[in-house]
Amino acid sequence: MNSALTFSFFNRLLTGFLSSRSDFAQPVEDSSDTTRAMLRVAAGDDGALQLLFDRWKLPLLSFFYRALGSHADAEDLTLEVFVRLHRSAADYRPTARFSTFLFHIAHNLLRNEYRRRRRKPAQPVAPESFDYVPAEPGSGQALAELEEVFQRALLRLPGKYRAPLLLLQQQQLDYPEAAAVLRISENSLRVLIHRGRRLLKTEMETIT
Amino acid sequence: MNAHRSPSEEEIDRLLASRLRDTTPEFEARWRDLRRELRQTPAARRARPSWWPGLAAAGVAFAAVLVVYHPWSTPATRPEPRFSEDFAELFAMDDILGRATPLLDPENRDALLHLPANPSPSSPLP
Numbered sequence: 001m002n003s004a005l006t007f008s009f010f011n012r013l014l015t016g017f018l019s020s021r022s023d024f025a026q027p028v029e030d031s032s033d034t035t036r037a038m039l040r041v042a043a044g045d046d047g048a049l050q051l052l053f054d055r056w057k058l059p060l061l062s063f064f065y066r067a068l069g070s071h072a073d074a075e076d077l078t079l080e081v082f083v084r085l086h087r088s089a090a091d092y093r094p095t096a097r098f099s100t101f102l103f104h105i106a107h108n109l110l111r112n113e114y115r116r117r118r119r120k121p122a123q124p125v126a127p128e129s130f131d132y133v134p135a136e137p138g139s140g141q142a143l144a145e146l147e148e149v150f151q152r153a154l155l156r157l158p159g160k161y162r163a164p165l166l167l168l169q170q171q172q173l174d175y176p177e178a179a180a181v182l183r184i185s186e187n188s189l190r191v192l193i194h195r196g197r198r199l200l201k202t203e204m205e206t207i208t
Numbered sequence: 209m210n211a212h213r214s215p216s217e218e219e220i221d222r223l224l225a226s227r228l229r230d231t232t233p234e235f236e237a238r239w240r241d242l243r244r245e246l247r248q249t250p251a252a253r254r255a256r257p258s259w260w261p262g263l264a265a266a267g268v269a270f271a272a273v274l275v276v277y278h279p280w281s282t283p284a285t286r287p288e289p290r291f292s293e294d295f296a297e298l299f300a301m302d303d304i305l306g307r308a309t310p311l312l313d314p315e316n317r318d319a320l321l322h323l324p325a326n327p328s329p330s331s332p333l334p
Contacts, residue, residue, distance in 0.1 A: 046243070046247050049243065049246065050243065053239060053243075057231060057239075058227055058228055058229075058230070058231070059227065061228050061231065061235075062226070062227035062228045065228060066224075075231075075232075075235045075238070078235075079235075079238060079239060079242055082239075082242070082246075083242065083246070086246045125228070128229075129228050129229055129230070130226045130227065130228060130229065131226055131227050131228070131229050132222055132223070132225075132226045146215070146219065146223070147223070147226075150215075150220075150223040165224055166224065169221060169224035169225050170224055170225055170226070170227060172225075197220065200220060201214065201215060201220060204214075204215050204220075205214050205215070
């Protein structure tokens with residue numbers, strides 16, 4: 001919980017610090033540890049890859065789990081992101097924030113997975129696995145039910161709404177960054193977010 | 209959750225922002241195996257295909273040929289010279305004389321050609 005909060009704090013801090021950047025294509029001064037670690041991975045530093053894994057495994061797992069509803073698939077895709085990261089490390093240039101680069105890979109994998117899977121049964125995790133539900137069993141029954149309804153409703157949404165909602169709200173990307181990851185305009189992103197939230201709410205009401 | 213209660217915007221925000229607390233031991237074990245494999249295959253810069261230098265050299269040579277020969281610029285056609293009919297007699301004479309045997313041998317002809325056209329009056333007469 002503490003580590004998640006600490007990560008969220010620093011992620012927001014970093015996002016705020018870099019929010020003045022408007023041109024995605026221009027090189028940016030990204031002073032984050034992740035960018036330096038990526039350059040070290042390219043140089044063959046094995047410890048740097050572990051650093052990146054420790055820093056980004058939970059954001060990626062959470063992103064894939066919410067988008068797919070399957071913990072096993074979320075784990076597979078998270079590991080695949082790190083394989084691709086390792087493979088592309090030598091060609092990596094910090095022309096954008098590292099999180100943009102990382103979630104661009106993740107989103108491509110997610111789209112491939114959407115195309116690949118016809119219908120797979122959801123493999124839900126215990127509600128206590130999420131950071132907002134109290135860890136003590138039985139202490140957050142209402143929240144556990146809410147979690148189940150939410151995840152089911154999220155999976156009923158068309159895929160085009162899920163990734164934008166998660167990138168903005170779960171991963172705390174700003175609009176320009178999320179739009180760059182999704183390769184859409186900011187206006188299109190705003191429309192998707194607005195419709196996605198409305199649909200999500202409707203689905204949650206329907207399920208309950 | 210109350211079965212008849214609509215979720216609030218704050219609840220939706222909180223749910224969307226939520227993340228998993230931790231990974232499973234199985235996942236960490238898979239990562240360790242994967243990391244071991246990746247260690248054996250160091251990140252390499254994407255290799256260009258082997259024909260890349262040849263293709264680049266051919267491109268440069270082709271560009272050089274284009275620059276030198278300008279095949280796109282057609283040379284201006286030179287109009288056929290047209291002469292006045294007054295020269296017809298002169299051309300006919302030139303054709304006849306062109307075939308004539310020189311009256312002088314080459315050494316004397318060159319000497320005659322280099323004689324001044326207007327000899328100075330101070331030159332002694334033979």
